[in-house]
Amino acid sequence: MTISDRIKIFGWLLWRSLMILRQNIIDKLIDAFVWSTNYILINTYIMPYFGLNEEYGSFIWVGTIVTMAFFESIYGASELVSDFDNEKIIEYSLTLPLPASWIFIKTAISIALDSAVLSIFLLPLGKVLLLTRLDLSNFNIFKFVIIFVLMNIFFGFFALWIASWARDGRNFSYIYRRVVNPVWIFGGYQFTWFVLYKAFPHWGLLLLLNPLTYAFEGLRASILGQAEYINFWMCAGALVAFSLFFAWWALVWMKKRLDYV
Amino acid sequence: MMHCSQKNITKRFAISGGFFEALSDISLTIFKGEVLGLLGVNGAGKTTLSSIIATLHPPTEGDILYHNRSIYDDVYTYRRQLGFCPQRPNYDKLLTVRENLIFAGRYFLIPEDILFERVEELMKQFDLERYAHSSAIILSGGYKQRLILARSLIHHPQLLILDEPTVALDPHIRRQLWDIILGLKKSGVTIILTTHYIDEAEILSDRVCILDKGRIRLIDKPANLLSTYNKKRLEDVFLQLLQD
Numbered sequence: 001m002t003i004s005d006r007i008k009i010f011g012w013l014l015w016r017s018l019m020i021l022r023q024n025i026i027d028k029l030i031d032a033f034v035w036s037t038n039y040i041l042i043n044t045y046i047m048p049y050f051g052l053n054e055e056y057g058s059f060i061w062v063g064t065i066v067t068m069a070f071f072e073s074i075y076g077a078s079e080l081v082s083d084f085d086n087e088k089i090i091e092y093s094l095t096l097p098l099p100a101s102w103i104f105i106k107t108a109i110s111i112a113l114d115s116a117v118l119s120i121f122l123l124p125l126g127k128v129l130l131l132t133r134l135d136l137s138n139f140n141i142f143k144f145v146i147i148f149v150l151m152n153i154f155f156g157f158f159a160l161w162i163a164s165w166a167r168d169g170r171n172f173s174y175i176y177r178r179v180v181n182p183v184w185i186f187g188g189y190q191f192t193w194f195v196l197y198k199a200f201p202h203w204g205l206l207l208l209l210n211p212l213t214y215a216f217e218g219l220r221a222s223i224l225g226q227a228e229y230i231n232f233w234m235c236a237g238a239l240v241a242f243s244l245f246f247a248w249w250a251l252v253w254m255k256k257r258l259d260y261v
Numbered sequence: 262m263m264h265c266s267q268k269n270i271t272k273r274f275a276i277s278g279g280f281f282e283a284l285s286d287i288s289l290t291i292f293k294g295e296v297l298g299l300l301g302v303n304g305a306g307k308t309t310l311s312s313i314i315a316t317l318h319p320p321t322e323g324d325i326l327y328h329n330r331s332i333y334d335d336v337y338t339y340r341r342q343l344g345f346c347p348q349r350p351n352y353d354k355l356l357t358v359r360e361n362l363i364f365a366g367r368y369f370l371i372p373e374d375i376l377f378e379r380v381e382e383l384m385k386q387f388d389l390e391r392y393a394h395s396s397a398i399i400l401s402g403g404y405k406q407r408l409i410l411a412r413s414l415i416h417h418p419q420l421l422i423l424d425e426p427t428v429a430l431d432p433h434i435r436r437q438l439w440d441i442i443l444g445l446k447k448s449g450v451t452i453i454l455t456t457h458y459i460d461e462a463e464i465l466s467d468r469v470c471i472l473d474k475g476r477i478r479l480i481d482k483p484a485n486l487l488s489t490y491n492k493k494r495l496e497d498v499f500l501q502l503l504q505d
Contacts, residue, residue, distance in 0.1 A: 001337040005370055012367040016353065023355045089351045095315055096368045097337040261316045261336055 001097055009098045010106055017110035021117065028072075032118045033125065036064045040129045058134045061126040062220045063189045066151065069119035070212065073155035074180055076111035080163040081172045090258070100260045101251055104160060108247065112156030116148065138225030143232055147218040150239040154211060157246040164253035187212025192220070193230050211242040264451045265314070265420055266290040270323035272309050272475075283309045284475045287323070291420075296442070296452040298466030300459065300499065305472040307455040308348060311424045314453060315345040327420075341369060344418030348425045348455075350405035354398040358389050358408055361397055362415055369416035376415075383411040387441070403434035410441065421445065424455045439465060459496040469495070471502060478502055 044057025053059075083089050093103045127134055162180065166172035187210050188196070197204030207213050218235030226232060254260075272284040284306045291297050299307045312318050314325060316336055325332045332339040352361045362383060366376040384390045387407040392400060400408060406426055413421060423442070427435040435458075442465055446452060456462050462469050463483050470480040479486070479502070483495050490498045 001335075001341075008370060009368050012364060016356070016364050019360065020353065020355045087351050087354075088347070088349055089353065091317055091347060092351050095317055095340060095343070095345050097340040098368075099337075259318050261319045261333070 006098055006102065009096065010102055013093065013096075013098075013103070013106045014109060014113075017106075017113065021110075021114055025117070028114075028118055029121055032068055032121055036068055036122050036125065037129060039064050039067075040126060044130055044133060054133065055135075058126070058130055058224065059220070060190070061122070061130060061134070062223050063216055065119050065122045065126075066187075066212070066215050066219055067184065067189055068122055069115040069152055070155055070184055070215070072115040072118050073111050073152075073159040074162065074176065076114055076156075077159035077162040077166070078169075078172055078176075080107065080159070081166045081169060084163070084258070085168055094258070094260050100255075104251055104254055105247070108156035108160045108250070109153070110156070111159045112152040115155050116152040119152070120148070136223070138223070140222050143222035144219070146236055147215075147222050147232070147239070150236055150243070151215040151219065154215065154239045154243045154246070157243050157250060158211070161246045161250035161253070164250045164257055183210060183212055186210055188216040192228055193217055194228060211239065211246075214238040214242070264291050264293040264327070266326045267310075267314065268324045268326065270310070270313060270320045270325070272306075272313060272318070273321045282475055284313075284320070287472075287475075287477060289470060289477065289480065291451060291453060293451055294446070294449050295467040296446050296454055296465050298462035298469040299453060299455045299472060300457065300462050300469055301472035302457065302503070304474075306475040307457075307472055308424055309475075310472070311422050311453060311455045312347075315343065315347075315422050316340060317345070341416065342419045344413035344416070344421040344450075346406075346410050346413040346421070346423045346426055348428065350409045352397055352405070352408055352412060354396065356397060357392075357394050358397050358400070359384065359393040361408060362412060365412040365415045371416060379415060383414060387411045403430050403437070406430065406434075406438060407441075410438070414445070418450065420451045420453070422453045422455075425457070426454070427456070427458065427461060435461070459494075459499050463495040471499065473502070 040057060040061050043052070043060040047056060048054050080090070090103075090107075094100055096103070127136075162172075162175060166175050186207055188207070193204060193207065193213055196207065214230065214235040217230040218232055218239065221229040221232040221235065267287055267289045270284055270287040271282065273280040273282050287306075287310060299310065301307050309318070313320050316332065316339065327339050327342070353364070356364070359380060362380045363376060366379060371379065384393055387410065389404065389407055389411060392404065397408060410423070410426065426442070427438050430438070439461065442452065442454070446465075454462065454465055466483060468480060468482050469486065471478045481489070486495060486498045487493065490501055492498050492501070
């Protein structure tokens with residue numbers, strides 16, 4: 001088997017994932033529309049009457065893009081756990097002429113593609129919902145593409161890691177409540193890292209260990225401007241490092257869990 | 262001619278407080294073109310052994326030789342010679358029957374023009390044509406088995422592993438699958454057939470290997486077993502072995 005043969009098989013596996021995504025895309029987009037519209041509309045048009053800054057809507061909109069991608073990837077992890085427990089489609093992939101590590105990297109990239117397709121949809125949607133309240137004068141397309149790709153790849157590997165961990169569906173629900181939700185809410189969906197750091201420095205330092213901090217801060221820096229957020233390149237670097245770390249960890253645990261050749 | 266042989270295969274699984282030995286020192290040779298029936302009660306180690314030969318799981322100890330070479334020296338070349346039909350139909354339910362077969366062929370790098378012909382041929386052989394463009398989720402039990410059997414044959418494997426292919430199927434569908442397996446045997450495919458239906462093993466197998474608690478109790482041709490144990494049916498031999 002040459003490396004180009006392996007790349008071809010890898011490509012066909014990815015193509016298959018896209019075909020499967022195509023089957024669900026309309027339902028997924030409707031879900032994304034309903035879910036994100038609620039958050040954006042309430043934070044933009046209602047919360048200012050409770051004393052929140054007028055710009056909070058656009059701040060939350062960027063956070064909603066990250067959130068949509070993150071939870072879509074966690075849904076991918078739940079599907080993987082369900083597959084381990086039921087149909088075991090993964091076992092077919094593990095008997096193909098391709099190293100198991102490639103199969104799992106492909107799985108993470110498939111999850112990343114799913115989350116990217118859904119979350120990119122929120123970009124034009126936000127503009128429509130926020131109208132003149134959205135200031136895109138600091139939008140940097142180059143930085144946006146970089147952080148968007150890195151963020152989704154990280155989510156793919158994080159989802160793989162969660163799936164390698166969860167023993168079954170019930171255990172997955174524990175992990176969801178005890179790990180996934182805290183990681184998301186303390187990642188900075190509703191606040192910036194600098195504001196938190198000024199108020200609670202130790203807490204702020206601790207949250208530098210949370211990979212979602214870099215996804216939220218990096219995406220906001222690319223869309224809303226660098227001023228109030230962690231340095232963009234630091235966010236990008238951290239997401240690369242976390243992706244490598246979780247990919248390695250997920251592969252070690254998958255090997256333990258699925259006992260493949 | 263020797264096709265595939267297992268040398269001292271042992272498989273242990275970690276359980277709380279120690280290990281469970283699912284297979285103990287299994288040595289077995291499979292000859293080219295034969296159907297070897299793997300028999301045993303639930304938990305005997307049939308599926309564990311077939312999944313190790315299918316390279317789904319590694320053995321804890323031992324080796325598998327294919328054409329006198331360890332499969333672990335080049336597992337990907339070995340997998341290209343191998344067809345594996347698992348116990349549970351694990352195809353893509355959101356793809357059509359045709360797409361399932363096309364992707365299976367692509368994973369084995371079959372050129373597209375040959376692949377499309379092969380897909381049509383298999384759909385005809387397995388009576389899947391009427392479902393070709395239907396989502397595979399609608400298939401009934403027998404057609405699910407047909408699909409994964411067809412998928413496992415897409416690349417003309419020399420060694421085919423069938424793990425309980427007829428479990429929970431209606432009798433007439435079982436018979437149809439038997440005809441398909443006998444047809445494959447005629448075409449020279451080496452088959453490892455895991456089953457707990459004794460009649461199935463007796464009809465389809467050239468030799469049967471009876472596993473019990475992870476060990477080989479005996480391995481021989483069905484006719485030899487009947488005469489050795491002076492029984493009329495293989496099921497009676499099997500029951501006597503269990504009593505012993």
